[in-house]
Amino acid sequence: xxxxxxxxxxxxxAPGLLWLVVFFVVPMYFxxxxxxxxxxxxxxxxxxxAWSNFPDSLSGHTEQIVRSxxxxxxxxxxxxxIAYPLAYAIAFRAGRYKALLLFxxxxxxxxxxxxxxxxxxxxxxxxxxxxGVLQTLSLVPPDGRVLATSGAVIAGLxxxxxxxxxxxxYANLERLDLSLVEAAKDLYSSSRQAFLKVTLPxxxxxxVAGVLLTFIPAFGxxxxxxxxxxxxxxxxxxxxQSLYLNQRNYPEAxxxxxxxxxxxxxxxxxxxxxxxxxxxxxxxxxxx
Amino acid sequence: xxxxxxxxxxxxxxxxxxxxxxxxAYMLIPIVVIAVFSFGATPKGKLTFGLDNGFxxxxxxSAFSLPDLNEALFTSLRxxxxxxxxxxxxxxLMAIALVRHRFHGRRLTNLLIVIPMATxxxxxxxxxxxxxxxxxxxxxxxxxxxxxxxxxxxxxxxVVRSRLIGFDRHLEEAAADLYAAPLTAFRTxxxxxxxxxxxxxxxLAFSLSIDDFVISNFNSGTTVTFPLYVYGVSLRGxxxxxxVLATMLFGLIAIAVSLVLxxxxxxxxxxxxxxxxxxxxxxxxxxx
Numbered sequence: 001x002x003x004x005x006x007x008x009x010x011x012x013x014a015p016g017l018l019w020l021v022v023f024f025v026v027p028m029y030f031x032x033x034x035x036x037x038x039x040x041x042x043x044x045x046x047x048x049x050a051w052s053n054f055p056d057s058l059s060g061h062t063e064q065i066v067r068s069x070x071x072x073x074x075x076x077x078x079x080x081x082i083a084y085p086l087a088y089a090i091a092f093r094a095g096r097y098k099a100l101l102l103f104x105x106x107x108x109x110x111x112x113x114x115x116x117x118x119x120x121x122x123x124x125x126x127x128x129x130x131x132g133v134l135q136t137l138s139l140v141p142p143d144g145r146v147l148a149t150s151g152a153v154i155a156g157l158x159x160x161x162x163x164x165x166x167x168x169x170y171a172n173l174e175r176l177d178l179s180l181v182e183a184a185k186d187l188y189s190s191s192r193q194a195f196l197k198v199t200l201p202x203x204x205x206x207x208v209a210g211v212l213l214t215f216i217p218a219f220g221x222x223x224x225x226x227x228x229x230x231x232x233x234x235x236x237x238x239x240x241q242s243l244y245l246n247q248r249n250y251p252e253a254x255x256x257x258x259x260x261x262x263x264x265x266x267x268x269x270x271x272x273x274x275x276x277x278x279x280x281x282x283x284x285x286x287x288x
Numbered sequence: 289x290x291x292x293x294x295x296x297x298x299x300x301x302x303x304x305x306x307x308x309x310x311x312x313a314y315m316l317i318p319i320v321v322i323a324v325f326s327f328g329a330t331p332k333g334k335l336t337f338g339l340d341n342g343f344x345x346x347x348x349x350s351a352f353s354l355p356d357l358n359e360a361l362f363t364s365l366r367x368x369x370x371x372x373x374x375x376x377x378x379x380x381l382m383a384i385a386l387v388r389h390r391f392h393g394r395r396l397t398n399l400l401i402v403i404p405m406a407t408x409x410x411x412x413x414x415x416x417x418x419x420x421x422x423x424x425x426x427x428x429x430x431x432x433x434x435x436x437x438x439x440x441x442x443x444x445x446x447v448v449r450s451r452l453i454g455f456d457r458h459l460e461e462a463a464a465d466l467y468a469a470p471l472t473a474f475r476t477x478x479x480x481x482x483x484x485x486x487x488x489x490x491x492l493a494f495s496l497s498i499d500d501f502v503i504s505n506f507n508s509g510t511t512v513t514f515p516l517y518v519y520g521v522s523l524r525g526x527x528x529x530x531x532v533l534a535t536m537l538f539g540l541i542a543i544a545v546s547l548v549l550x551x552x553x554x555x556x557x558x559x560x561x562x563x564x565x566x567x568x569x570x571x572x573x574x575x576x
Contacts, residue, residue, distance in 0.1 A: 089308035220408020
């Protein structure tokens with residue numbers, strides 16, 4: 001193969017790689033640099049290896065960090081409980097409605113995320129019949145609200161990231177060899193045993209992928225907390241947004257987002273180490 | 289009693305479809321709410337729950353009567369169109385390189401494509417803003433375009449790549465056997481066959497761009513996109529025209545996606561009747 005031919009892939013990759021390096025990797029460097037500055041907005045921020053920004057950014061916002069783990073974790077669990085049976089039904093029981101159901105799963109993407117969340121705000125607002133029903137069922141106290149509670153934010157997160165759970169689960173279930181489940185039943189295992197010992201382990205890659213794809217954006221989200229929550233529902237994302245855009249405390253904001261990136265990167269790298277890039281790229285990766 | 293147990297048996301047998309139906313309903317509720325309330329008469333033209341004040345097409349007739357909203361929508365459409373063109377072109381080239389060529393640094397390239405998809409939007413927005421602050425780069429349409437192309441590239445690569453992997457290479461080889469120059473073969477054979485994948489990727493990039501709020505909020509300066517406009521007015525009350533435009537956009541994207549899906553299914557059906565489809569692919573010189 002000639003040198004010219006060998007260079008072809010690099011020419012094809014060049015524009016994309018350049019864009020991703022200059023506008024994704026390099027900004028991470030500048031975020032790190034900003035995180036090591038100190039000073040104030042009026043006097044300007046100067047670079048002086050201010051490592052203390054990192055522990056400070058954590059200790060100042062422990063409450064929001066713990067809350068982000070709790071909200072994102074709960075939303076991910078709920079999404080899994082909703083999505084698994086749904087994905088299973090689409091894969092095996094939908095018949096000719098399969099395409100229609102998949103279409104319904106991605107339909108939320110056709111409206112703006114923000115407008116969907118505002119729609120939930122309307123649905124859960126104090127005068128809404130939904131809240132009335134919840135009050136009648138005593139799930140919400142008679143004078144209680146749904147908006148501006150943890151429940152509203154978790155419900156919003158669950159809703160907004162549900163498709164990210166359904167799609168990898170569906171992709172995994174779709175490839176499941178049903179004859180293995182039948183074999184288990186032939187060998188006198190109950191439906192429950194067959195599910196726990198065959199279906200569930202075989203769909204574990206889909207579950208892990210779905211959990212990651214749901215948890216990561218939910219953890220960093222601030223739109224749901226901002227629109228559906230009150231002041232006591234703020235998450236890390238809200239802190240970063242407010243520090244950057246309102247208080248303009250860039251070093252602390254940068255330190256906090258840098259730590260968030262490090263955490264997510266660690267999770268993703270551990271995952272890729274075990275499972276490859278399959279969950280994100282959508283198919284088996286051929287090793288080079 | 290008998291009917292009770294019969295009902296119970298029916299419920300048990302159909303538990304999965306019922307559960308799936310409820311889950312789909314949950315996913316569609318906000319979309320229905322957005323569409324229905326676009327017809328709701330309200331005293332101040334601001335969104336409230338219910339159709340208590342009756343049905344009206346007033347806001348559909350005056351959909352484009354708010355100059356700020358029109359301008360924001362126009363900015364979003366322009367931004368989404370340009371960023372889709374750039375990211376689709378760049379991403380398609382990357383996907384071709386990844387599937388068709390062997391090269392050093394493939395693992396790193398995959399990683400560079402995957403990590404932006406796994407990064408919380410707030411971190412991407414914050415990092416880009418850090419760099420723009422450092423470079424004293426004025427925020428506005430250009431910075432928005434840079435950001436939108438950046439977060440779209442990875443998704444384009446994933447979609448086009450999956451189309452390329454299930455690709456019949458015999459046709460290209462036939463073209464080469466008939467003395468077509470590589471570029472001619474690419475233009476007349478590869479590109480038309482790849483078109484559905486590229487169109488799907490472009491649609492995804494377009495809807496990601498028109499939907500984006502978080503990253504845009506960090507890098508917009510004084511430029512206002514459709515989601516940023518909605519965010520701005522959400523505190524004072526959203527004009528019903530927003531619902532009208534969101535419903536229109538939903539309709540347009542839904543139609544476009546249905547057409548692409550329908551075309552893909554048709555192509556798959558046509559491919560599946562060709563007997564040689566199952567034959568083992570011939571080794572391609574220079575690739576294997």
